[in-house]
Amino acid sequence: MTSRYRARLAVAAFACVAVIPLSALAADATSDAAPPAKGYDYPTQGRVEYVLGCMDEKGHDFANVYKCSCTIDRIAAVLPYDDYVEQMTFAKYATLGGEGGNEFRVDRARAQTKKYRALQQEAYQACGFGKPSPSASK
Incomplete structure (x- = not known):
């Protein structure tokens, strides 16, 4: 089969596909x-x-x-996105050493990290992960 024949076959197959207006798709999607x-x-x-x-x-x-995907869906069910970003950032950089990590070791940052890790652990368990990995408990 030549490449020219394959191209014609593809065009013919594409031409057979019915064209549905986007407004019809939107109406069907919102009704049910x-x-x-x-x-x-x-x-x-x-x-x-x-x-x-x-x-x-x-x-x-x-x-x-x-x-x-289940885990982030469970987190999103209870935590506003801005709070998620803040808590996740604190948790991610909680073990950052040196002067650069000072901001992530203050009391507020520790509290946010603790909240996030507890919420994440609950979501992990609900979604079938079971026990946390060693890196999640740092």
Whole structure:
């Protein structure tokens, strides 16, 4: 089969696909759509970054895509995004050494880190991760 023939075949197949107006899709999507989930709306980028970081920590197993997605969904259900960013940042840099880490070792930062890690641990357990990894308990 030549590349020219494959190209013609692809164009013919594409031409057979029915074109549906976007307004019709939007009407169908809103008529039978489930009510919005309770909780807070996190940007897609924030959710993706969390899932990728979670998979770096827990392993790049296909099942972990679902477990990590479940975890961020549970966190988003109870924590506003701005609070999540603040708490996650404090938790991420809590072990940063030297003068640069001083800001992350003050009482407020420690309290935020403790809240975040407790919430994350609850979400891990609810989503099937079980016990935390050693790096999550630092």
